[in-house]
Amino acid sequence: MDTFEEFLKRVITIAFWLLLLGPVIVLPIILLVLPQFGVPVEVANRFLIALINPLEMLQFIDSLGIGPSSLFFKIAAFPGFTFAALFATLMILYERKLLAKMQNRVGPLYAGRFEGILQPIAELFKLIFKELLTPEKADKPFFWAVPFLAIAVGGAFLALIPLSPEIYIAKSEIGLVIIFAILSFTPLIVLTAGWASANKFSFIGGLRALHQLVSYEIPLILSTIGVVMLSGSLDLMKIVQAQASMWFILPQFIGACVFFVTMIAELERIPFDLPEADSELVAGWYTEYSGMHFGALQLANYIKLYGFSALFTILFLGGWNGPATLPPVAWLFIKMFVVISFILVLRGTNTRIRIDQLIKLGWVYLVPLAFANLFIALAVASLGIA
């Protein structure tokens, strides 16, 4: 198979023949054989009718409990895991293209008809077929658990972020606190990865990541207290409702800046990518992960990027508020797109920061700024502006 397009053509041809011959040969067999095994005839009947009539299909799936308004659909498809994964892959492509244009080159070009749009899918296939190497002295249960844990944390983080007043997976009155509690698992996962890899570079990278993530959690949480004060609630839905008249970035500008900087530190992106400083530490705490393990870790990273930019938009940029010409979800995504572009451009224009400068920045500059922001929020709230 020469190109990815030919491979896709073959897959589609096979699917086509299956769909053509399947109902003609296989389904009558099912209708005749299944009742022998005790499946009620009505279910088989409804299934056959649903294959022809799409509206019936919707009702059939609903009756099985996996319809579009059921929890299963929300977790698995939209706005849950599948959607997040697709969004993450699109973001990977966008990042590579944006960086390439900034750097006078073209980026991925050949996979897919249009400017390499199928490149992330191609890489996904590549990662699936690679060998999963485990170092000999590694601690196997923990080594294998880390990618799963990383995706679990990313997924749990996403589950609590609503995309519009109707589209959400989970709702809670203390949503913001739960999000921070989930995020504080990340240093533990990183440390486990660094230790279980039995490699001194991974271990140094894991320790550096631990320092960085733990130091920057405090300004992260402090900078959002101002928002909570101004909106009077920890629930993300109510925070967005409270920004109907004015986005919180205006009275809380310092808080927004602190949150933005600590967000980049929590995501381990340039300029804060010490844990994976590849001219010093090869790849940091995920040096020993290969194949789909590595794919899972990258996916978790970009899901967190999606989650954080959504959180920033909800807390400071008015969430899904906007003129009624577009649905609220669209407004949320437009604002998220701007935030993500900002983060990606920062990657292309900055060098890496040194570890002692990083810690100094976190404790000496960001924490006092977050406290100052708190007092500004108090003043604004008591003056009754927002």
Place this chain on the structure above:
Amino acid sequence: MSQSIEKEELLLSSIKDKFGDKVSELYVNPKRIKILVDRENILNVATFVRDLGFNQVISAGGTDFPKEDSFVVDYHLISVDHEDLKRIIFNLSTKFPKNEPKTPTLMEVWPSAEYHEQETFEMLGIIFEGHPRMERLLLPEDWNDIPPLRKEFKLPSRLVEHGSS
């Protein structure tokens, strides 16, 4: 193109005044001075030359002269901040017989000679007394042949030429 060698002759005469016949002048050209010193006096002469203003060792190497059965060690000195000395390269050399390959180190006079002397030791087998590290620098760790820049050492690739080609 005749250039004046006033400055060079001035330097040379100040050295000759101080050291007399311990120093023998090999030549004085525009921008080049070369003197030959015995290894017993080289430390004093070197200190004097440094105080004249030549403050960097640009190269220090040795040569093997099997016909005269001696080694010659050359130090080339330049001055980077004295305006009137900048164009001159000063060559301080010493000669000693091949069966006593020892000479005092000039590291205290010019710290920049450190790695050059180590390389000369490794390549020619000359021991610089007083140097802290007379050990391997460029050659591989498992080198067990004679120092390669001696004339007795023949490159293995050239030894084959007698039979083939």
Place this chain on the structure above:
Amino acid sequence: MEVVDQEGRTLTFSIGPQHPGSGHFRLIVKVDGDFIVDVKPDPGYVHRGAEKMCEERTYIQNIPHLERPVIFDSSGILFPYVLAVEELLGVQAPPRAQYIRIIMAELNRIISHLYWLAIYGIFLGHSTMFMWPMGDRELFIDLAEAIGGTRVTFSYFVPGGVRNDLPPEFKERALKTCAYFEKRLKEYDRIFFSNPMFLKRTQDIGVLKREDAIRLGVTGPNLRASGISSDTRKDEPYSSYQTIKWDIPVRKEGDCYARAMVRFQELFDSMSIIRQALDLIPEGSVKIAMRGQIKGKVGESFARTEAARGTMFYHIISDGATHPYRVKISVPSFRSLCAMPFLLKGNHLADMPAIYWGLDYWPVEADK
């Protein structure tokens, strides 16, 4: 090899030669926590015995040979060799060849400095700082290819002149490239050299004061960054450099930032020199015809020039045969081995790439 000392306080380990942050060179580092206590450089990974091999080949056969240590600054390492051989033969290159040599040497200087800048970007973690210089460097490599025939290691200088003349239309091409690149350098300044993160990583780091710089044998841009105005092209002008006017960039601070800025300024100066040389170049032959094998007169000669990294020096002893009796090469990277432990001690381990590459140490050249 990793050794923890008796009290368990310091750890000795080696950085390189198989390390993304060291090039083909090993540094044996002793650290106490994050601070470097002692450094022992261990060159020799790519030693080829260039000096010994020179004694077995004729003067002309040595030319492609001696270029290899620094493939992208090949004119820099070859220039003093041809000057020394010409001194032994008692000839001088014709004026047109001298100006062409200036153009080639300055083109190589720009190519080398851009390579240095790109790798500095990798060491500091700035990917754009890697991509832009490498892309713009291709324009200058194309210019050098038009003159010399290959992209690197042109074997273009010969004793008695240069191998062939400039191609037609070269002047317009060179001026167009220089005009484009000067515009680009303004963007470089904005995104790299005025970048606050870059300043944080390089200012006040690895400070080399004036006396230490002289004492430790540092030459070239590193010396000029410590406040000493010394450039072989002005101290001992060779090959018609005395007819070209430019100012030597000198900075007083002596830290990594000063060394970067001196090299940045040298890019501008090199382009100005190329323009002046293209204006002043006279007509004439480019090579002195030599018959048969070159035999130097009995004696010795030495010559020094300013390569991209510092002062390059050759000492040739000849006994009248077709092979030189002894060729001694002194490269600027070998001389900065003295300054490396001095600068690295007491600094953070994370500063090691910034200081080490800021000295522009090229391991292949130092190993000859």
